[in-house]
Amino acid sequence: MSQIRSRAVRIDKSGGPEEMKVVEVTVGEPGPGEIRIRHHAVGLNFIDVYQRTGLYPFPMPLQLGMEGAGVVEAVGAGVTHLKIGDRAAYASQPPGAYCDVRVMPAKCVCKLPDGISFETGAAMMLKGLTAQYLLRKTLPVEGLQRGDFVLFHAAAGGVGQIACQWARELGLQLIGTAGSDAKCALAKANGAAHVINYNTEDFLVRVKEITGGQGVKVVYDSVGKDTWDKSLDCLRPFGLMASFGNSSGSPAPFAPGLLGPKGSIYVTRQTLFTHIATRESTQAMADELFAVVASGKVKINIDQRYKLEDVQQAHRDLEARKTTGSTILTL
Structure with missing residues (x-):
């Protein structure tokens, strides 16, 4: 040996x-x-x-x-x-x-x-494999079609930059959040249709403005605690909250009963493995x-x-x- x-x-x-x-x-x-x-x-x-x-x-x-x-x-x-x-x-x-x-x-x-x-x-x-399973496999019950809005937190990060480009290729309207104007510009340059600096803007208000009050079909969230509650409110009826990380800490426990009044929404926790x-x-x-x-x-x-x-x-x-x-x- x-x-x-x-x-x-x-x-x-x-x-x-x-x-x-x-x-x-x-x-x-x-x-x-x-x-x-x-x-x-x-x-x-x-x-x-x-x-x-x-x-x-x-x-x-x-x-x-x-x-x-x-x-x-x-x-x-x-x-x-x-x-x-x-x-x-x-x-x-x-x-x-x-x-x-x-x-x-x-x-x-x-x-x-x-x-x-x-x-x-x-x-x-x-x-890249994470972006693949999110955009291609972690889908709302009604599916994703060209022109649909999705919200992607930490859009200037490694997964985020790949997701911005891939979403553009798929014809999706990706709304990306980031913590600075420079990072927002980076997400925009990589294909995000809209960007939100969550340190200077209320991302829930901006998402509702961008989508004409409708909300998004999916939220892809690797941030966790800091974005969780407002992300649920960004979803349109039957939308999907797709958690795949918790860089700000784990979200607080929640009662499943709240998902009904918010539009019969879905929640999933995904992992690449x-x-x-x-x-x-x-x-x-x-x-x-x-x-x-x-x-x-x-x-x-x-x-x-x-x-x-x-x-x-x-x-x-x-x-x-x-x-x-x-x-x-x-x-």
Whole structure:
């Protein structure tokens, strides 16, 4: 059994960015259903913060990171969709992407088309697959048609920028919120039909103005506590409140009875890992993402790059909302 040395970012207990340490680890051979991949770049996501702080608990010590891109170095028994030398990218459980080399389940790893760079691959998988399942699979009971209004919070973030572009391609009227005029301009430049600075405007009032009092068919919300109550009131009858994160904290518990008077509305809490639970669904979603990126209709904006050794600063900037678009760690 060959042993390979690799740098990896690990925490021994939950806490702040200072808990992350770059350590040297030993990487062995892949077992059945696994591959070994050597990363060229690694993606940074808010879920990494949730795991680091313990909001999403994991056994310790924990190696962080949920997405990356690189070259397949070894393939375990039973893996047929990848071979040694393949360019590949993934968003996947379990965590562990913040490293040079890792052994991991092959199920969620996809061949990366030649026309897409490793950096783009690392930056796009988790956010791009999230945008895919939101806009293409997390739909109101009446569906979405061209011209329909949807509200997307944190529209200048990594998922938001992809969603703005993809929604424009689908003919949707995406109303994007962000916390500054500069971030609103970014969302607008990426295809948002309307933008709202929620620090200077009441987004509920503006949504009702924009939609002629009708409201939106869907709210896509990764913010949580700070946007929850007003978001419910932004929905038209039979609308869908689609929660997929809680960067401001979890919303307060609510009584289902309030959904009736608000228009018989629906509420769902989505997570990417349900959608990519099988090899087949992962590949189908990735194929659609790769196609829309390769076509140029969706551009992956990498606005920040940090070295692996600077991961603490990367997390500080992410939590302080200093980042826009996608962020990667370079190796």
